[in-house]
Amino acid sequence: MANVCATHTGGNTKNLEYLFSPKEVAIVGASGNKGSVGFTIFENFLKGGFGGRVYAVNPNRAAVQGKKAYKSILDIKGKIDLAVVVVPAKLVPLVYDQCVRKKVKAVIVISAGFSEIGEKKLTRNLQRMIDEHPNTRVVGPNCIGIFVPEHNLDTSFFEKSRMKRPRKGSVSFLSQSGAMGAVILDWASTQEFGFRKFVSYGNAMDVDEADLLEYLSKDRKTKVITAYLEGAKEGRKFFNIAKRTSLKKPIVVLKGGVTDEAHAATASHTGSLAGSAEVYEAVFRQAGIVRADNLLELFAFAKLLENEPLPKGNRVQIITNGGGFGIVATDAVVRAGLQLAKMSNKNKEAIKKKVPDTVTVNNPIDLTGDADVKRYVVSLKAALADDNVDMVVVIFLFTTPTLGSDLVRELAKVRKISKKPVVAISIGSKYTEKKLKDMEKLGLITFNYPSVAARALKGLSNYAQFLRENKKKC
Amino acid sequence: MANVCATHTGGNTKNLEYLFSPKEVAIVGASGNKGSVGFTIFENFLKGGFGGRVYAVNPNRAAVQGKKAYKSILDIKGKIDLAVVVVPAKLVPLVYDQCVRKKVKAVIVISAGFSEIGEKKLTRNLQRMIDEHPNTRVVGPNCIGIFVPEHNLDTSFFEKSRMKRPRKGSVSFLSQSGAMGAVILDWASTQEFGFRKFVSYGNAMDVDEADLLEYLSKDRKTKVITAYLEGAKEGRKFFNIAKRTSLKKPIVVLKGGVTDEAHAATASHTGSLAGSAEVYEAVFRQAGIVRADNLLELFAFAKLLENEPLPKGNRVQIITNGGGFGIVATDAVVRAGLQLAKMSNKNKEAIKKKVPDTVTVNNPIDLTGDADVKRYVVSLKAALADDNVDMVVVIFLFTTPTLGSDLVRELAKVRKISKKPVVAISIGSKYTEKKLKDMEKLGLITFNYPSVAARALKGLSNYAQFLRENKKKC
Numbered sequence: 025m026a027n028v029c030a031t032h033t034g035g036n037t038k039n040l041e042y043l044f045s046p047k048e049v050a051i052v053g054a055s056g057n058k059g060s061v062g063f064t065i066f067e068n069f070l071k072g073g074f075g076g077r078v079y080a081v082n083p084n085r086a087a088v089q090g091k092k093a094y095k096s097i098l099d100i101k102g103k104i105d106l107a108v109v110v111v112p113a114k115l116v117p118l119v120y121d122q123c124v125r126k127k128v129k130a131v132i133v134i135s136a137g138f139s140e141i142g143e144k145k146l147t148r149n150l151q152r153m154i155d156e157h158p159n160t161r162v163v164g165p166n167c168i169g170i171f172v173p174e175h176n177l178d179t180s181f182f183e184k185s186r187m188k189r190p191r192k193g194s195v196s197f198l199s200q201s202g203a204m205g206a207v208i209l210d211w212a213s214t215q216e217f218g219f220r221k222f223v224s225y226g227n228a229m230d231v232d233e234a235d236l237l238e239y240l241s242k243d244r245k246t247k248v249i250t251a252y253l254e255g256a257k258e259g260r261k262f263f264n265i266a267k268r269t270s271l272k273k274p275i276v277v278l279k280g281g282v283t284d285e286a287h288a289a290t291a292s293h294t295g296s297l298a299g300s301a302e303v304y305e306a307v308f309r310q311a312g313i314v315r316a317d318n319l320l321e322l323f324a325f326a327k328l329l330e331n332e333p334l335p336k337g338n339r340v341q342i343i344t345n346g347g348g349f350g351i352v353a354t355d356a357v358v359r360a361g362l363q364l365a366k367m368s369n370k371n372k373e374a375i376k377k378k379v380p381d382t383v384t385v386n387n388p389i390d391l392t393g394d395a396d397v398k399r400y401v402v403s404l405k406a407a408l409a410d411d412n413v414d415m416v417v418v419i420f421l422f423t424t425p426t427l428g429s430d431l432v433r434e435l436a437k438v439r440k441i442s443k444k445p446v447v448a449i450s451i452g453s454k455y456t457e458k459k460l461k462d463m464e465k466l467g468l469i470t471f472n473y474p475s476v477a478a479r480a481l482k483g484l485s486n487y488a489q490f491l492r493e494n495k496k497k498c
Numbered sequence: 499m500a501n502v503c504a505t506h507t508g509g510n511t512k513n514l515e516y517l518f519s520p521k522e523v524a525i526v527g528a529s530g531n532k533g534s535v536g537f538t539i540f541e542n543f544l545k546g547g548f549g550g551r552v553y554a555v556n557p558n559r560a561a562v563q564g565k566k567a568y569k570s571i572l573d574i575k576g577k578i579d580l581a582v583v584v585v586p587a588k589l590v591p592l593v594y595d596q597c598v599r600k601k602v603k604a605v606i607v608i609s610a611g612f613s614e615i616g617e618k619k620l621t622r623n624l625q626r627m628i629d630e631h632p633n634t635r636v637v638g639p640n641c642i643g644i645f646v647p648e649h650n651l652d653t654s655f656f657e658k659s660r661m662k663r664p665r666k667g668s669v670s671f672l673s674q675s676g677a678m679g680a681v682i683l684d685w686a687s688t689q690e691f692g693f694r695k696f697v698s699y700g701n702a703m704d705v706d707e708a709d710l711l712e713y714l715s716k717d718r719k720t721k722v723i724t725a726y727l728e729g730a731k732e733g734r735k736f737f738n739i740a741k742r743t744s745l746k747k748p749i750v751v752l753k754g755g756v757t758d759e760a761h762a763a764t765a766s767h768t769g770s771l772a773g774s775a776e777v778y779e780a781v782f783r784q785a786g787i788v789r790a791d792n793l794l795e796l797f798a799f800a801k802l803l804e805n806e807p808l809p810k811g812n813r814v815q816i817i818t819n820g821g822g823f824g825i826v827a828t829d830a831v832v833r834a835g836l837q838l839a840k841m842s843n844k845n846k847e848a849i850k851k852k853v854p855d856t857v858t859v860n861n862p863i864d865l866t867g868d869a870d871v872k873r874y875v876v877s878l879k880a881a882l883a884d885d886n887v888d889m890v891v892v893i894f895l896f897t898t899p900t901l902g903s904d905l906v907r908e909l910a911k912v913r914k915i916s917k918k919p920v921v922a923i924s925i926g927s928k929y930t931e932k933k934l935k936d937m938e939k940l941g942l943i944t945f946n947y948p949s950v951a952a953r954a955l956k957g958l959s960n961y962a963q964f965l966r967e968n969k970k971k972c
Binding site for chain 1: 533534535538610611614615655656657659660661662673674675676677678679680681684685687688726728752754755756757758759760763764791792793794818819820821822823824825826828829830831832833838855856858860861862864866867895896897898899900924925926927928929930947948949950
């Protein structure tokens with residue numbers, strides 16, 4: 025294992041705060057044509073509750089969506105913190121030059137049409153200008169930009185009728201890909217799950233994943249950093265920042281382009297060098313990054329890391345009222361690389377005294393199909409109190425006639441007495457989904473599939489182990 | 499590879515039709531106590547639209563839920579096709595004896611409390627009686643029994659307000675576990691997915707998985723057989739029947755107890771001998787069984803096998819309007835063991851002529867974020883027509899402003915011109931879920947996650963390969 029305590033060359037976080045909490049914003053390319061990107065972005069600013077001031081820049085219109093339009097950003101009187109640029113690619117250098125002259129602190133270039141489609145000359149030209157003006161920070165091009173629920177700041181070009189936004193929370197998300205960014209925002213809106221800061225940074229011609237990681241590592245309210253990456257612009261810089269950040273908060277990464285075939289496709293996407301799967305796997309492990317193998321895992325890991333305490337080890341106790349469901353969960357737990365906990369005889373006997381003889385008190389604890397709330401309460405309490413148990417998976421067939429309506433409330437109470445991770449699992453239709461929602465509202469994390477829950481617990485456990493092994497060294 | 503064409507010792511299917519289409523049914527243990535199993539089963543018969551005659555047997559009541567109750571099944575005048583037994587375990591032998599004397603054709607013993615909790619004497623006693631009367635077929639004990647939507651036949655003891663039932667269709671499902679059975683019924687009700695025949699058969703003291711497989715292999719309207727198994731009662735019999743059945747229709751199995759730890763737990767569950775993971779893996783492969791590694795895959799495989807044609811090979815073309823989403827799907831396809839298709843230059847040029855230069859026509863075909871319906875139609879048509887493409891994965895970011903409302907309809911039309919498997923992938927909130935539902939209604943199979951879709955296509959492809967390798971031999 026590499027020395028994770030090494031000091032690192034920091035990311036460049038200069039002026040990045042203007043990306044996430046600007047007071048004065050100009051939308052260059054704000055449009056009155058419904059359905060266009062420039063329309064939606066400007067509309068989202070006007071109607072989305074953004075607290076700062078927003079200006080429309082459009083050389084061809086006197087007004088856009090009822091607001092005065094400026095011919096150029098230079099015509100605006102006041103200072104501008106952030107310019108959001110949605111003009112055709114070939115006009116971007118001109119607009120960028122005006123932003124520099126206006127002393128704009130940060131620029132988000134939404135426009136596509138650069139290296140990702142092989143536009144070499146235009147890309148080179150813009151890159152040179154960006155490099156010459158390090159004080160004007162640039163996100164993009166080829167991105168959907170920033171979303172910060174706290175400030176109702178939202179530069180993504182999706183209509184709210186089509187794409188919902190998540191609520192305020194403590195997960196931040198970096199995405200090289202705009203599509204993956206949009207998908208995760210939309211999905212997260214359906215979950216008991218909140219976002220702190222979201223960035224889709226596209227081609228990373230200035231601000232890259234390492235800079236953003238550095239910035240988020242210092243953002244106190246970001247509890248978990250999640251990311252979709254195809255490649256790091258500067259591998260060493262990324263690694264150094266990631267390993268330091270991991271000691272402070274978890275980083276979950278879904279790496280796109282891990283197979284040779286997908287790797288080849290990334291070149292024509294964000295134009296980044298994706299790097300071999302083996303290299304990334306080693307880098308991620310040494311940096312303490314929790315690696316998600318797919319979208320399902322990315323979501324699961326983020327949810328768990330945001331909400332659950334870290335386990336002391338990897339021993340899992342399973343409690344179920346469905347025998348087969350418990351068997352499937354056992355397979356999932358073992359396959360994920362976790363261990364089945366062995367509860368002490370004392371605690372097992374304590375359960376046995378309070379439940380019928382038909383209950384199997386082992387691992388899984390099978391409360392059987394006629395389980396009532398009491399059996400769950402008794403078992404969960406004993407499992408949480410047992411020194412041989414690090415995490416608990418509680419499985420519910422909510423549909424049985426014997427489970428009373430006080431189930432969710434009672435279990436949420438028991439869950440609070442302990443700092444061990446607990447996840448609940450069930451799947452079904454409306455009734456079951458409602459019960460799961462109720463659980464999440466009371467702070468019990470839920471999953472539909474044992475395999476996904478088990479992988480997520482393994483991610484949590486891996487991160488806890490990284491901290492145990494590395495924190496004391498530094 | 500073993501000789502799959504071998505003649506086999508058949509399963510015992512005598513009188514099994516009375517389980518699935520009885521005319522006269524007696525519920526022994528029908529109850530008036532709301533919340534009890536005997537109440538719910540009887541109520542589901544009375545109110546569920548069952549077309550035959552149903553009798554209540556309850557020695558302690560003159561009437562149950564407003565219907566005359568008989569002291570014993572022997573007191574009923576007419577013949578009885580099926581008895582559903584929900585009495586305490588210790589009374590089951592007595593009730594079974596009465597069923598035999600009444601010449602009942604089939605008995606479903608819902609009651610638990612036999613080998614699964616170590617009740618040796620009672621189990622031995624019942625087993626002896628069952629063995630002596632081979633004409634009275636028994637499902638169970640320790641099960642939830644039968645569900646046949648076509649006849650509104652439903653012996654499961656779940657209230658409909660808690661657990662929904664799937665509609666009529668062509669998938670049949672066998673489950674050793676009642677819990678897994680209940681979960682799959684409930685989940686299936688939320689899908690564009692129909693059931694033909696469902697059996698939860700529990701401890702399998704008479705009718706076992708092999709008998710049921712044999713029966714379903716002959717059931718013309720069953721297109722796909724799915725199963726949750728912990729172990730086969732008679733391995734050789736199961737293998738022989740499975741391999742013959744696989745040549746007629748696909749069998750998808752989720753095997754519970756594949757890890758040593760879970761294997762140990764199965765003994766205390768249905769009392770079956772689960773067998774080692776390696777043995778089952780070999781048996782499944784040789785028998786052409788599509789093996790699901792988890793619940794998520796079981797659902798995905800069943801959905802795909804019910805609806806999609808079989809592919810001629812394993813080459814997949816990906817079409818997307820989100821670059822990153824396409825990369826993730828490429829990783830998923832390659833990791834699942836499928837190949838990326840290489841479309842002919844002719845077909846690629848045909849697409850290029852009809853789309854903007856920004857579109858990458860490769861694999862994935864990246865239609866880019868401003869894709870309209872036409873780009874999808876043109877690409878899907880070309881991919882389906884290409885001899886180098888066996889299956890197509892179409893990814894949608896439905897939320898972009900440029901995708902018109904005619905998308906689903908137009909693609910469903912294109913899909914119909916070809917007999918290649920096509921799956922659509924997207925994930926999001928309400929708007930996206932609605933689009934996916936619309937697609938499924940028009941016969942386009944959808945998934946939320948590329949990893950799940952890819953694994954399901956691999957299952958489809960494996961089954962197609964099994965048929966290619968074995969059908970000609972027989």
